[in-house]
Amino acid sequence: MSVLEGKKIVLIITGGIAAYKTASLVRLFMKRGCEVQVIMTPKAHNFITPLTLSTLSKKPVYTQFFEGNTGEWNNHVDLALHADYLVVAPATSNTLSKMASAEADNLALATYLSAKNTVFFAPAMDLDMYKNPYNQENIKKLQQKGDILIPPNKGELASGLEGEGRMAEPEEILDFIENYIRKELIFYKKKLLITAGPTYEPIDPVRFIGNHSSGKMGFEIAKAAEKLGAEVTLVSGPTCQKLSHYSSIKRIDVMSSEEMYQKVTEHYQSTDIVIMAAAVADYRPETVSKTKIKKNEESFSLPLLKNKDILLELGKTKSNQFLVGFALETNNEEENALTKLNKKNLNMIVLNSLQDKGAGFSYDTNKITILDNKGGIEYFDLQTKEKVAENILKSIHERIKT
Ligand code: CTP
Numbered sequence: 001m002s003v004l005e006g007k008k009i010v011l012i013i014t015g016g017i018a019a020y021k022t023a024s025l026v027r028l029f030m031k032r033g034c035e036v037q038v039i040m041t042p043k044a045h046n047f048i049t050p051l052t053l054s055t056l057s058k059k060p061v062y063t064q065f066f067e068g069n070t071g072e073w074n075n076h077v078d079l080a081l082h083a084d085y086l087v088v089a090p091a092t093s094n095t096l097s098k099m100a101s102a103e104a105d106n107l108a109l110a111t112y113l114s115a116k117n118t119v120f121f122a123p124a125m126d127l128d129m130y131k132n133p134y135n136q137e138n139i140k141k142l143q144q145k146g147d148i149l150i151p152p153n154k155g156e157l158a159s160g161l162e163g164e165g166r167m168a169e170p171e172e173i174l175d176f177i178e179n180y181i182r183k184e185l186i187f188y189k190k191k192l193l194i195t196a197g198p199t200y201e202p203i204d205p206v207r208f209i210g211n212h213s214s215g216k217m218g219f220e221i222a223k224a225a226e227k228l229g230a231e232v233t234l235v236s237g238p239t240c241q242k243l244s245h246y247s248s249i250k251r252i253d254v255m256s257s258e259e260m261y262q263k264v265t266e267h268y269q270s271t272d273i274v275i276m277a278a279a280v281a282d283y284r285p286e287t288v289s290k291t292k293i294k295k296n297e298e299s300f301s302l303p304l305l306k307n308k309d310i311l312l313e314l315g316k317t318k319s320n321q322f323l324v325g326f327a328l329e330t331n332n333e334e335e336n337a338l339t340k341l342n343k344k345n346l347n348m349i350v351l352n353s354l355q356d357k358g359a360g361f362s363y364d365t366n367k368i369t370i371l372d373n374k375g376g377i378e379y380f381d382l383q384t385k386e387k388v389a390e391n392i393l394k395s396i397h398e399r400i401k402t
Contacts, residue, residue, distance in 0.1 A: 004178060008082060009034045014094070021167065022038075035059075039108045080116070086115045096121070101123070122150040125392065127157060127163025153308060170235045205290070213239075217277050218277035235267075257307040259279060273396060274321055274322070286303040329354070348372045348396065351370070365388075
């Protein structure tokens with residue numbers, strides 16, 4: 001999933017020939033799932049029509065402070081504050097200069113000056129204009145303020161000359177912005193290993209011992225972690241959960257506890273954070289019948305063997321990994337969770353109580369308490385599993401930072 005999914009972009013288009021390329025830029029933003037509000041300077045209309053841009057962005061395009069026919073005010077402050085990111089492309093010499101000296105003689109500039117969020121600007125001008133010390137000074141000023149320069153390319157310019165000043169191509173602008181945002185994410189480049197779902201312990205070719213885990217909690221954590229920039233490996237027991245749109249998550253499907261153990265240990269050494277959200281079966285049948293067991297006897301008992309405790313094993317060989325376990329409890333909840341935290345050498349444990357309404361296997365909601373190995377404890381209200389996943393990751397981040 002793109003880091004731009006769901007983001008609100010204000011695209012400011014100024015009057016340079018490269019403005020014709022912004023039709024593609026709008027399309028690329030839209031394809032990434034952004035909401036795009038185009039604002040044009042009056043001169044940009046000479047290079048591309050508002051109709052093209054409003055058709056592509058599915059929104060009216062603004063240029064004036066007041067709409068001529070209705071007299072409606074286009075509130076530049078609202079426009080600026082509503083956006084997650086402002087993108088000025090192309091940024092002409094004229095607009096750069098006005099941005100750097102806080103002039104507000106059109107809606108685009110007034111919106112820029114009202115913005116509190118990150119502004120990207122992609123200059124476009126002739127090579128000597130770009131090199132001009134006043135332009136370079138303006139660019140520096142904007143960078144000092146915190147605006148982000150999307151450097152122009154070298155190549156053939158509208159004047160026929162060759163040199164630096166061509167606006168970056170729309171795909172390059174998109175890549176640049178996505179990379180920038182990704183690097184700012186709290187789990188950028190962190191390797192997360194997450195387990196989810198139940199395990200099935202085979203009895204015979206048609207039967208197994210399992211549990212009611214839906215896998216939803218682990219999947220939500222994996223998705224939230226990807227959104228926060230992590231490189232996620234998700235080892236999942238049998239579940240109907242899907243990861244559509246999260247193509248960078250490496251999903252490994254397993255069946256039994258032993259298979260989960262194998263896959264988890266394979267990835268453990270290169271992992272920064274492990275979150276064991278899976279409901280691993282504690283026991284497996286001692287033998288697995290090759291043929292279907294017939295119901296010949298009046299009573300039937302099945303000898304069981306204890307499975308490896310995956311988390312306990314990880315805790316024994318922990319080096320720099322941050323280990324997170326789950327504890328599903330019905331009584332003496334905090335005490336039992338703390339015992340597990342210590343016994344398994346964990347950094348943090350997420351406690352669910354089956355006594356809490358709306359928490360547990362079959363719900364879309366969960367109510368958690370987080371305990372850590374430094375004596376910290378955090379209580380959370382009942383929330384969607386999506387929100388719970390975000391909170392768990394935030395809690396991990398807080399503890400890793402300190
Ligand atoms: N866990 C594990 N391997 C197992 C059993 C559990 O890695 N064989 C992990 C779970 O994924 C969870 C944590 O250990 O993160 C605690 O699981 P839980 O079932 O609550 O506790 P158990 O240690 O199995 O203890 P008990 O069932 O006796 O409460």
